[in-house]
Amino acid sequence: MSTTVTPAPKKVNRIGLEVIQYKGSKTTLCAGCGHNSVSERIVECFYDLGIQPWSVAKFSGIGCSSKSPAYFLGLSHGFNSVHGRMPSVATGAMLANRTLLGLGVTGDGDTASIGLGQFMHLQRRNLPFIYIIENNGVYGLTKGQFSATADIGSKQKTGGVNEAPPFDLCALALQWGATFVARSFSGDKKQLQAILKAAISHKGLAVIDVISPCVTFNDHEGSTKSYTYVRDHEEAMHELDFVPSYEDIAVEIDEGTTREVTMHDGSKLLIKKLAADRYPGTKIEALTTLQEAETAGVVLTGVFYVEPEKDTLMDQLNMVDEPLGTLPESRVRPGQAVLDQVMEELR
């Protein structure tokens, strides 16, 4: 759709932007860090879907994972806030401008330790927002202490063994209001892409727990978040395909093996079952599935739950459609008559 004719035509997306316009600055994370793969997927998906970068706002807390918003979507505003409290910052920003596409990237330490309260309360509000946890079971940036998602029995690089049960962030999200809940693996390019694209099309809160190994502090034997362990124990629930709303393609699906979820914006998520009947179902089914996988020692990935149309916080608050932040004075400062009326009441 780009109309400018350039000497050497470059590959552009449907809004005429090149992929480089979706990139960020050079990563300062370790070579091989799972988080870098997630950044790459984000770049690809936003490019593929032709999303205007300046319509996106990026948020994070503190941690290696939380650094990553600097490494994708350089043309989007970004906010690297404080440790564990990104959800509130994002909530404020989204309320100020509901037309933004909000994308948060955080870590398991950020989310499940210091930030657990905010994470849980974010669920309750069903904020229209994509919340990605780059989950490596440790605090990368502070050099490898256990986080609250570390599995029981998991070993620290320095030898310590974790004894406390892990928080399953998908289970928490599921139970307390998120309307799109998925788990993926930073090494699973295709699945992560499909999930991300569906999340981008989702109306409410999308929580994506991405197992994203820390090569420096948690990729050793005895870790349950190492590349090897996850590769060995991952079980994808289903095969995913995403068909954006603007691609006017009639998709033929085999009703016996594939289910179609229509997102709020008309896009379609095609879910092809692999083994048992593992489509996203009710919350309690999803929870049971998660519990069973945990018991079986399986890292189950895929989309656990989708509820495309549930009211968001903005609906609950019955807000005007425009960004609150830039409403003109005439709409936010009542007139003299109103003041007079109140003064009269107080007389």
Next chain:
Amino acid sequence: MSTTVTPAPKKVNRIGLEVIQYKGSKTTLCAGCGHNSVSERIVECFYDLGIQPWSVAKFSGIGCSSKSPAYFLGLSHGFNSVHGRMPSVATGAMLANRTLLGLGVTGDGDTASIGLGQFMHLQRRNLPFIYIIENNGVYGLTKGQFSATADIGSKQKTGGVNEAPPFDLCALALQWGATFVARSFSGDKKQLQAILKAAISHKGLAVIDVISPCVTFNDHEGSTKSYTYVRDHEEAMHELDFVPSYEDIAVEIDEGTTREVTMHDGSKLLIKKLAADRYPGTKIEALTTLQEAETAGVVLTGVFYVEPEKDTLMDQLNMVDEPLGTLPESRVRPGQAVLDQVMEELR
């Protein structure tokens, strides 16, 4: 067992104390407040079981509910801390003296809003502790705002309607490590007593969510935490009886209708089923039961889960049996030789 002969013999318990010795100062809560009933049950249970008051430590956060530790067990040390952060204070105290019987009383605002993170992390640690939530769906002390346990559609006294899903504190406790999880109603004297006594005998973390109506701000029509509503919607899962370990009574039970749970200290909780097969089962069963009750609009009460023998935080930390706080200097200050050794290593 009291051996002192008093002119007019008073009623005493098995350690020779009168019930008055289990009372606290006069309540300053509203007349009719559910919290007062809970205080009364606590007084009764500790008296009945003949627990030495000075072996108990009481903890709370901030709120009407959190005031109540002043109104029971006046001979026990008490600590009314800060809003929502009692779990950490209690954890510290219990680590300092693991021989204490720790009892926390808090509110739904204290626990589910500001304190949710600490509450959840407390579960993970399975601290030996009794954690009672006096749950009224509102912030009593700040005059009636919704808390995060208010049901969807529940009406505020001033007319507001709650739109966010409630946190089910039993479900949270269940999923993240509490080893005794129950719900009761401040108006159900017998059930609350049995549950409290069993909790006192429990080795690990016991979470008791007590629906405790706020007569001043949340007892009106449209509230789902009013006396009327709870009376109308309560469904006790089972009938409970508690047999303390020191009562050497052979209890005859009908295996068809009653199950017996042996607590860590040898006490027995007798659970007689009422309707469907609602004994405490696995976590996932309990969660399902909770979800179903929620869907059915039923306030389900009873014991959801008991795991009498799971390792506590003290076991995990492999701590000495004595209170750490009063270990003599000889056991906590290493000798000169140790210092010399370290100095040598640093040379």
Next chain:
Amino acid sequence: MSTSVLPTDSARAATLPPPVINDFCIQVATANGSGSQTSNNVMMRGIFQMGIPVSGKNMFPSNIQGLPTWFTIRASKHGYVGRKKEVDVLVAMNPETAKEDVAKLDAGAVVIYDEPLGLNQQRSDLHFYPVPYDKLVGPVCPEAKLRKLVRNMIYTGVVAWVLSIEMEEIHQALFRQFGAKKKKAAELNWGACQAGYDYAAKTFTKTDPFKVERMNATAGKIIVEGNQAAALGCVFAGVTVIGWYPITPSSSLIEYTIGFLKRFRNDPETGKATYAVVQAEDELAAVGMVLGAGWAGARSMTSSSGPGISLMSEFVGLGYYTEIPGVIFDVQRVGPSTGLPTRTAQGDLMSTALLSHGDKKHPMLIPSSPEECFEMAMAAFDLAERYQTPVFVMLDLDLGMNSWMADPFKYPTKPIDRGKVLSAADLDRLGGFARYKDVDGDGVGYRTLAGTPHSQAAYFTRGSGHNEKAQYSEREEDYVNNMDRLTHKFEHMRGALPAPAVDIRQGAKIGLVAVGTSDYAIGESRDQLRAEHGIETSYLRLKAYPFSDELRKFIADHDRVYVIEQNRDGQLLGLMKLDYTGEEISKLRSIRYYGGLPLDARTVTADLIRQEGK
């Protein structure tokens, strides 16, 4: 004869004391939650409507029901609306405190009490008016359930008789209070009120000297709480996003705001809200929302008190360093920790000015009247956006929750100042921008908002070190330059903040400096000092931190400057010391009160006289 008037001295009883007109203090002692607020308000408004300056202060416990509560109405022909320690008329409704309340009175005070309490036995130097409430309430209130509440209205009638408050004014105040919707309740209460009045008229002989007489000092005025005034200010400031968490004495500021927003800020066409209010899970989340919203362009605010402000520490440092506008009200109560949550103090001045770790300073606006609450609420939003930083508005419980007489608020004459925000068109024109560059010499950079449709709009906000272009930097020069610019910005604010109120008296050697609600006691104290000790004082009331340069001049112009404040540690004085030279500091003296009640004039006068060695 049912009043016992100085019964041991019948000679004196014969000669009535000279009348004390429009200059007394009524205290109603009740129990919390017993529903006396309406009666008290009606009483206060009745006096107010007669043109007499009044103020109403509620001293309530930190619980919901059953503990002692005292409501004090001061009527003052001089317009003194600060606290007065001496109670002239005690309405003793609470059996629990009655004895102690009576014991505290000065000789000659009035006691209106429930007859069965027999308080007249206790002292012989007071004017007692016993009222058989239980007997009176039955006939006027057939429904037994309501009697507990209606009982209170009886004393309003009795007081009206004792003090000559006109019953027409009481009637008007009462019906106004109940509003059109609760007419029936109003009728019921009016009956009780009349019963009290009639009983008094029939039974008592007036022996005390206190009474009201019509004046014309309240015409056009309003009665309002500081929190209510600040709420209105927020609404007219165009607040758009609020994150909050309940805490006494701050909750009502937000609750009033919500009330006004619902009435006046729904879009007239769609009925939709031009604002968003979220009850957060705690204060950390509340201020996080404020910063997120401020960053994305909203006029955002929160309100809290000490414990909540402490919890905001880390986030406020982020706001300072990333330069995000936001307004934070601190309605101060007595600390430290939970302290006395229903008592008043100016105890957060220093910790708020210096909130958060590391180097930083935060501007504070400090109103002392409802008018200023209204104006400064608006000013705070402008300043926050103008200077891109969190701005604190420091009220206290006394100002926020008590009832104050005020002039009607003036509609803002200036348009809203949204500060330096670049649009897409601006970016086209400029060809880019550097977020943290001091282009205009005021230390304030230009910012863009997320969503600005321009490929050069984006920048990255972070609480870590950054250069002018908002890029991550650990370079020494970048850090130092940035921090120096922040200092410069802070200094630049001095001129832009509300100027102090200064009253220089010719020849006065003594200057007084204060903030906020200390104003009322000081005004009255200055009169006392002049009248009783012949001491003339100048007075500078600061309205903001960082302090105006006028303060420096004020110190220079006086020999001794008393810094008067409501905290233990001399926090205002401390902030001044941070700014001033040894020579200037040598002139400073400290008067501190920290008992939790509103400051009163006598305390100031006595301490100053003591320090002056007189």
Next chain:
Amino acid sequence: MSTSVLPTDSARAATLPPPVINDFCIQVATANGSGSQTSNNVMMRGIFQMGIPVSGKNMFPSNIQGLPTWFTIRASKHGYVGRKKEVDVLVAMNPETAKEDVAKLDAGAVVIYDEPLGLNQQRSDLHFYPVPYDKLVGPVCPEAKLRKLVRNMIYTGVVAWVLSIEMEEIHQALFRQFGAKKKKAAELNWGACQAGYDYAAKTFTKTDPFKVERMNATAGKIIVEGNQAAALGCVFAGVTVIGWYPITPSSSLIEYTIGFLKRFRNDPETGKATYAVVQAEDELAAVGMVLGAGWAGARSMTSSSGPGISLMSEFVGLGYYTEIPGVIFDVQRVGPSTGLPTRTAQGDLMSTALLSHGDKKHPMLIPSSPEECFEMAMAAFDLAERYQTPVFVMLDLDLGMNSWMADPFKYPTKPIDRGKVLSAADLDRLGGFARYKDVDGDGVGYRTLAGTPHSQAAYFTRGSGHNEKAQYSEREEDYVNNMDRLTHKFEHMRGALPAPAVDIRQGAKIGLVAVGTSDYAIGESRDQLRAEHGIETSYLRLKAYPFSDELRKFIADHDRVYVIEQNRDGQLLGLMKLDYTGEEISKLRSIRYYGGLPLDARTVTADLIRQEGK
């Protein structure tokens, strides 16, 4: 010939500069996570073992791998171990920064670099020694995977040759570093080291003046990090409960403590722990655990840095007001907000002293050496229990994470002071107690611990108003009495805290005041001032807040007193101003550095000279 020695001036190359012995600074520029720490330590220890005073400072970025890092070793025959700005020997391992690193050098400096970088092209006034690392590493390290790490050991050998560090000492240091268990790794590295040395010996002609010569200034000394020393102090203080949350630069304090506890504090009979360490979910929880544990009788502690301390604000106010012992380490980094998390500052002094809302003040101990870290850690626990209040120990990143030479720590001579705790027997004897009564005149009441088997042991702890008996109270007198006692208690501490280190010079008109790691720069600066400007100075180093009365005397005894500190806002000066009179304050001057690096002597000297108008 592979060294290019001041090539443009062959005449000068012929006459070697006079040797500079035991007085230089080596800087190794690498990338984060490239594993150069071992090489650097070995180099530092080699010099140390030759009896020459050294210090090692790591300047690292806030990430894990790949960003520029500089490790600086200073050798100083004078015993100066503070930072020195000028680098004499650059080991340029990082291609990304090499150009800039070289550009910054003073003429005459040494550059040891990776040959392919061709740095010798850049300047002509330096001594260049190019090393073909890739060629050298192959033969000594067959396993390709390990080469990246082993490469670093080559430069150790090269530096040893260039500076004449004895290879036997390097050998010893290296094998010690790897320990008995990693002998094979040590052999491998030793090979690399030797290869470097041999290559240098074979290839280079020494043209620069820098070298080491044996001295005897380190005999018996240790090398240790401040966090490690503090950790050991905690262990010997008998710490029993720790709640913590990781944060740079504080984490290693706790991690060292855990290491020592595991080795030395498990019960010899049962093998069970006489301590409990819990990694909390955040700093609020960490300090909550500390207070809970302190309340129940444990010696409890936590450690954090700026952002974490901010999060503790509310809880610390609770600790102050309920009077609970607890030790909180603040290993300061550069704020505000996230700031520069791997840079050093003294930026939390004021906000920590005044942490939390309302009136309150907290004691702080401020060590400046490992010895003091050890001693003050122990003292902090005693003081916390003695005065029943949270005590802060203020380190900074420089002290906590860098390597310092120190005298071996002295075993404590005094038994642990557990403060005023009543046992059941005491209660029998006394027949009861009042928790908050000032029995002894020091403002400190007696407490009992939960679990004390006595019917009079219990009391109720609350952050709300209370009377002497710990009962709930909103009474003005109770509140004021309690707050006044707390003031008295705080004042009483002045005498009980570690006394300042004072060096009074006869006739000195100028006094210097500082805390913590500023000490090193100041010691060196005083020598510079004397030698270069003929200015004699006295020096008082504070070790604690509230300040000792000696400070007052010190100010009185000098004409001008420079308060030297590492923050922007003059926080130490600010705290002094809060305490002092105008006259005293008139003498105070301020020298501040806030660039994030350890303070250096030149900065102090230059600023003082400037202010002295010389």
